Amino acid sequence: MxxxxxxxxxxxxxxxxxxxxxxxxxxxxxxxxxxxxxxxxxxxxxxxxxxxxxxxxxxxxxxxxxxxxxxxxxxxxxxxxxxxxxxxxxxxxxxxxxxxxxxxxxxxxxxxxxxxxxxxxxxxxxxxxxxxxxxxxxxxxxxxxxxxxxxxxxxxxxxxxxxxxxxxxxxxxIARLKFPPKAPSRSTLKLDEAIQLFIPKDEQEQRLHPGMKGVDLGACPGGWTYQLVRRGLFVSCVDNGAIDQSLMDTGQVKHYTDDGFKFQPLLRNVTWLTAKDEYGEKVQYPEHTHVNWLVCDMIEKPHRVAKLMADWLEHAYCREAIFNLKLPMKRRYYAVKECLDLLISQLGEQAFEFQAKHLYHDREEITVHVRWKPFKRK
Ligand SMILES: C[S@@+](CC[C@H](N)C(=O)[O-])C[C@H]1O[C@@H](n2cnc3c(N)ncnc32)[C@H](O)[C@@H]1O
Missing domain, CATH: 3.30.2300.20 (THUMP fold)
Known part of the structure; x- marks a missing residue:
């Protein structure tokens, strides 16, 4: 070669x-x-x-x-x-x-x-x-x-x-995905592609299943929410715009006209467990997170979004997150690297898994997936 x-x-x-x-x-x-x-x-x-x-x-x-x-x-x-x-x-x-x-x-x-x-x-x-x-x-x-x-x-x-x-x-x-006719925006394909690429096919049903709770920051008109709702999740949509009525009609969506940087999910008690990572080192993992999924497509400075996502994950507000980082005009790779470095240094690779991709359906943005690694009890 x-x-x-x-x-x-x-x-x-x-x-x-x-x-x-x-x-x-x-x-x-x-x-x-x-x-x-x-x-x-x-x-x-x-x-x-x-x-x-x-x-x-x-x-x-x-x-x-x-x-x-x-x-x-x-x-x-x-x-x-x-x-x-x-x-x-x-x-x-x-x-x-x-x-x-x-x-x-x-x-x-x-x-x-x-x-x-x-x-x-x-x-x-x-x-x-x-x-x-x-x-x-x-x-x-x-x-x-x-x-x-x-x-x-x-x-x-x-x-x-x-x-x-x-x-x-x-x-x-190239992920050639069909646009679902009932989805309220073409953005829906970004989240669908991210799920298809980042989550192995045989794990998708278990990691995104009916009854789970999701939060969508910057949700309007609801293309990303649509992907969660069609998988049976209950979703809190945060955006001061309007959410597509057919999504509201499902009864699975609550709309909050809050600022995505201030919104907090309903907090429950989290028990932290000591478990072993893949190298046998002790790591603290949350037994439950406050919600299962956080998704975020807010048009904002990428490092602000990266910091917000790191805070949600670190505090166990969510177990997994998929979010977009909007790219600057110049030195795009270095801007992305700074954001990924921020996430990795705040969260650490011991307990978290990171993936990032410029997806086919992304334009001037990239999509990142971070999750608490699955853990084995001690
Ligand atoms: C690209 S659109 C989201 C499209 C959406 N993911 C979809 O699939 O339909 C970005 C949204 O972020 C919202 N937004 C921007 N800044 C926000 C903030 N600080 N808090 C909440 N929403 C915000 C905007 O109102 C806008 O609706």
Whole structure:
């Protein structure tokens, strides 16, 4: 392998490059990022190619904010013969681990859009050839690495693989979600995507179930509340705007025209338990939190929102939180990093889990998920 290929939203290549350069260096791997404006991807070439496979494991995809996908790749294949693009791919993957599936993709962008029809058609013969050459299992496997062929033009492509437990589960890193016709705003898709990406499918029903309590700060007109209500939660909406009437009619919503920075949930007694973290260290965990979920989409300075979220979590007002941080115009990666550092330094990684992503449905904002880690009683 030569380096890493990361997909990102077109226009965010520099943020994605600054982030991977720094995160790879933190893992002891040095290299340089190649970017092209509006290309929708970043290629990070490692000075020492023998480090690439380990780096792919070491980086936490769910903490790489601007990367929509994370793939270890070989050298870019160029001058491909349009009559046989399969043989060079087979040669490139000869030394790869056995993979469970193949995605033939192109980065998001106006220039690459016309390639997507070809990508779909090319997948079928390529998959058959890879299976015949024993490079793909005959049944799709969730756990085996996933092979990617990413066409930049009809004669050039990156070939590589991602790890299914450390990558986006979405083709091209893009969650294509259907807009629910009854949702009051398109923002609803941001929270839906965050849930689909941050919470493993087999845990979603248990972590967001009927009867739970949620708070939505900056809720109007109610797109995020809609996602909680449709999962059966009772939601306190905080905003001085108007909440969609059909949400109020469900009987699951209470509207407070308060300032989201001053609102407090109804407090109950919290018992703090001493439990062990994954390394066997003692940590204090709340047995219950005052509400289960906090979501927040207020348009506010990102560090103010980050501080508010950290306070809610620290005081056990909520067990999990999903919130947006609105991005500044410049040095977006560094602004995000300051907010994540604030959260991590106030809450600590011993008891809390952090994830952050520039989602497909986000624009000039990112989405963060923080939760109290599940704990084992002592
Ligand atoms: C982007 S909109 C939220 C959209 C909503 N998530 C949805 O899906 O429909 C931001 C909202 O934050 C509210 N807001 C901004 N500052 C606030 C504050 N300090 N307290 C409460 N709400 C606030 C605004 O009134 C606005 O309705």
């Amino acid at each position: 030569k380096g890493l290929l990361l997909y990102c939203r077109p226009g965010f290549e520099n943020d994605c490059a600054a982030e991977i350069q720094e995160q790879a260096a933190d893992c002891g791997c040095y290299g340089f990022a190649k970017t092209e404006r509006q290309s929708g991807y970043v290629y990070f070439e490692c000075y020492d190619p023998s480090q690439v496979a380990a780096l792919l494991k070491q980086l936490n995809f769910f903490r790489l904010v601007f990367a929509r996908q994370l793939i270890a790749v070989s050298e870019l294949l160029t001058d491909l013969d349009v009559n046989d693009r399969i043989t060079p791919v087979l040669n490139a993957v000869a030394q790869y681990p056995l993979c469970g599936d193949i995605w033939v993709e192109a980065p998001e962008g106006d220039e690459t859009k016309p390639l997507l029809t070809f990508c779909r058609k090319f997948t079928v013969p390529l998959r058959a050839a890879l299976r015949k050459g024993n490079r793909l299992t005959s049944k799709e496997s969730d756990r085996k690495p996933r092979m990617h062929v990413c066409f930049l033009s009809n004669q050039s492509a990156f070939v590589g693989y991602s790890l299914t437990n450390n990558s986006s589960p979405f083709y091209m890193g």
